[in-house]
Amino acid sequence: xxxxxxxxxxxxxxxxxxxxxxxxxxxxxxxxxxxxxxxxxxxxxxxxxxxxxxxxxxxxxxxxxxxxxxxx
Numbered sequence: 001x002x003x004x005x006x007x008x009x010x011x012x013x014x015x016x017x018x019x020x021x022x023x024x025x026x027x028x029x030x031x032x033x034x035x036x037x038x039x040x041x042x043x044x045x046x047x048x049x050x051x052x053x054x055x056x057x058x059x060x061x062x063x064x065x066x067x068x069x070x071x072x
Contacts, residue, residue: 002041003061017041 004010005018017038045053052068055061 001037002045003055003058005041007056007058009058 001010001014002018005014008015014037018041048065048068052061052064055064
């Protein structure tokens with residue numbers, strides 16, 4: 001979902017919660033339901049290697065993430 005949000009493929013306004021490249025964490029004063037995606041997405045995204053984060057194709061991204069997760 002983070003990949004789609006960064007590439008403009010996500011539903012709704014999810015991309016507004018993210019800052020491209022190195023994702024930043026939001027202000028923690030928000031309600032948990034308002035910050036769930038905004039907190040989880042940067043945490044997971046920043047844990048991926050740059051070679052995966054910089055992938056342009058969704059299908060290639062999915063393949064690389066799957067390989068990365070299986071190797072870890």
